[in-house]
Amino acid sequence: MTEQSAQSDxxxxxxxxxxxxxxxxxxxxxxxxxxxxxxxxxxxxxxxGSGKTTLLRHLIGLSQPQSGSIELLGxxxxxxxxxxxxxxxxxxxxxxxxxxxxxxMNVIDNVELPLRQHTNLDTNTIxxxxxxxxxxxxxxxxxxxxxxxxxxxxxxxxxxxxxxxMDPHVLFFDEPSAGLDPVTSAELDELIMGLRxxxxxxxxxxxxxxxxxxxxxxxxLVIADGRIAGLGTVEEIMRSEVESIQALLNxxxxxxxxxxxxxxxxxTNNAN
Amino acid sequence: MIGSLGASVSSLGQRTLAGxxxxxxxxxxxxxxxxxxxxxxxxxxxxxxxxxxxxSRSVVVISVAGAFVGMVVALQFYDTLVRxxxxxxxxxxxxxxxxxxxxxxxxALIIIGRAGSATxxxxxxxxxxxQIDALESMAIDPYRYLIVPRLLAFxxxxxxxxxxxxxxxxxxxxxxxVVIFGLSQGAYFQSMADSVLLPDLLMGFVKSVAFSVxxxxxxxxxxxxxxxxxxxxxxxxxxxxxxxxAVVAASIAVLFSxxxxxxxxx
Numbered sequence: 001m002t003e004q005s006a007q008s009d010x011x012x013x014x015x016x017x018x019x020x021x022x023x024x025x026x027x028x029x030x031x032x033x034x035x036x037x038x039x040x041x042x043x044x045x046x047x048x049g050s051g052k053t054t055l056l057r058h059l060i061g062l063s064q065p066q067s068g069s070i071e072l073l074g075x076x077x078x079x080x081x082x083x084x085x086x087x088x089x090x091x092x093x094x095x096x097x098x099x100x101x102x103x104x105m106n107v108i109d110n111v112e113l114p115l116r117q118h119t120n121l122d123t124n125t126i127x128x129x130x131x132x133x134x135x136x137x138x139x140x141x142x143x144x145x146x147x148x149x150x151x152x153x154x155x156x157x158x159x160x161x162x163x164x165x166m167d168p169h170v171l172f173f174d175e176p177s178a179g180l181d182p183v184t185s186a187e188l189d190e191l192i193m194g195l196r197x198x199x200x201x202x203x204x205x206x207x208x209x210x211x212x213x214x215x216x217x218x219x220x221l222v223i224a225d226g227r228i229a230g231l232g233t234v235e236e237i238m239r240s241e242v243e244s245i246q247a248l249l250n251x252x253x254x255x256x257x258x259x260x261x262x263x264x265x266x267x268t269n270n271a272n
Numbered sequence: 273m274i275g276s277l278g279a280s281v282s283s284l285g286q287r288t289l290a291g292x293x294x295x296x297x298x299x300x301x302x303x304x305x306x307x308x309x310x311x312x313x314x315x316x317x318x319x320x321x322x323x324x325x326x327x328s329r330s331v332v333v334i335s336v337a338g339a340f341v342g343m344v345v346a347l348q349f350y351d352t353l354v355r356x357x358x359x360x361x362x363x364x365x366x367x368x369x370x371x372x373x374x375x376x377x378x379x380a381l382i383i384i385g386r387a388g389s390a391t392x393x394x395x396x397x398x399x400x401x402x403q404i405d406a407l408e409s410m411a412i413d414p415y416r417y418l419i420v421p422r423l424l425a426f427x428x429x430x431x432x433x434x435x436x437x438x439x440x441x442x443x444x445x446x447x448x449x450v451v452i453f454g455l456s457q458g459a460y461f462q463s464m465a466d467s468v469l470l471p472d473l474l475m476g477f478v479k480s481v482a483f484s485v486x487x488x489x490x491x492x493x494x495x496x497x498x499x500x501x502x503x504x505x506x507x508x509x510x511x512x513x514x515x516x517x518a519v520v521a522a523s524i525a526v527l528f529s530x531x532x533x534x535x536x537x538x
Contacts, residue, residue, distance in 0.1 A: 057405075060409055062405055062408060062409065085411075086411035086413075087411070089408075089409060089410065089411035090411045092409070094406065094409040094410075096402045096405065096406055096409075097402070098401065098402070100401060100402040100403050100405065100406035101403070101406075102398070102403055102406075102407075103394070103397065103398065103401075103403065104321075104394075113410065113412070114410045114411075114412075117313070117410070117411075117412050118411065159406075162410075
């Protein structure tokens with residue numbers, strides 16, 4: 001390996017510097033900085049409403065920040081033309097919560113869509129490549145089903161098959177375990193780790209599922225109220241004394257413990 | 273009192289601003305869609321699907337509506353013309369009414385109710401379900417992939433459906449005037465041929481094209497941009513609301529532009 005290729009291998013795949021954004025007067029993200037190394041599984045965690053999905057939208061170029069910069073695969077996301085942005089997007093895959101399959105197309109047509117749009121491969125080759133990805137997701141036999149006929153887990157796996165059909169350099173996941181039972185969730189975790197190992201992808205996962213995050217992450221970013229609460233390896237996050245991280249880890253409520261009488265009073269007052 | 277008056281004025285101002293904002297977004301939406309007309313790859317399969325959905329699946333309802341409208345127009349005109357001894361002008365009256373006015377307008381209103389609302393709901397669900405974001409993330413321009421085929425499908429099918437409406441309507445009028453009331457067939461069609469001229473056909477055609485653009489613009493634009501509407505909610509309620517708004521807005525826009533085109537071309 002030459003020095004140049006060694007250096008490019010060490011360069012972060014994704015680099016965010018002091019990103020801030022707001023919706024109207026509401027500050028959603030403040031001063032977010034992170035970097036993701038090639039081949040790592042990077043998990044962005046936080047409670048609902050912490051800003052993690054907003055951050056994901058910025059990382060894949062669906063939203064523009066108020067300030068700060070994002071560099072993905074060596075390209076600055078904030079200054080790209082539409083053509084350059086689309087060229088960059090052909091090198092990433094995004095698995096949305098719920099799959100986001102196109103309703104009017106069956107599973108195999110959904111998975112084939114990026115290949116049909118962006119390659120000159122013949123129909124047979126596209127079909128073989130798509131079937132291979134569906135087999136990886138244990139969806140053999142589901143090719144002709146419509147999205148409405150799929151279970152929640154199958155929708156996510158079909159969405160994932162579509163996201164990886166072009167063998168992307170970076171794979172983004174939005175809440176992969178949301179709405180799934182523990183068994184299916186565990187299977188999906190294994191799939192994510194398998195994808196990183198087999199296809200040498202860099203994976204960025206946005207989740208609020210603690211068990212999943214601790215299992216798959218190389219590093220974790222914890223967001224609270226739109227700010228970074230912690231960033232580090234699983235062990236570093238587990239040892240953190242930051243209150244919001246501890247609350248996330250221990251699933252503590254923020255309210256003080258109430259007596260039974262106080263609780264009854266509160267219920268009665270709310271009813272009145 | 274001053275406080276509540278101030279609040280009312282403020283609310284009116286906010287609503288006006290929101291309306292102007294939406295108008296601007298819709299204008300930009302149309303420009304972005306038109307810009308993609310020449311983009312490649314062209315979604316020919318999607319276009320055929322949309323032509324089938326908007327066009328061929330509307331033929332029956334358009335034909336039925338055309339037949340009954342033609343019959344009722346002939347009935348109403350016959351009742352009036354017979355008092356003036358001008359029953360021979362029935363063909364002319366039916367033809368001009370349908371071709372200039374009723375054909376384009378009623379076809380547009382039926383298409384809004386059938387295909388416009390379904391298209392709006394479909395795109396609204398796609399927006400609500402992140403499918404449009406998924407297209408963007410796959411580097412597929414949603415204007416080129418979703419909007420352009422629908423724009424072309426409406427542009428092609430609505431004038432054709434209007435023509436079908438007119439022809440069936442004229443036959444409906446024939447049924448009432450000639451078969452039921454015993455008017456001479458020759459008189460019916462000759463008076464129509466004498467009075468329906470090229471400017472009348474042009475007016476009907478211009479209206480049908482204009483209405484097709486209005487329908488697809490409003491019905492796709494409203495749902496495509498629903499996520500930018502500050503008061504919008506997602507999910508079933510949001511899609512339902514935006515579809516209702518689109519149907520009402522498109523219907524009013526069709527009637528308004530009908531008057532404008534008529535005033536300009538008469």
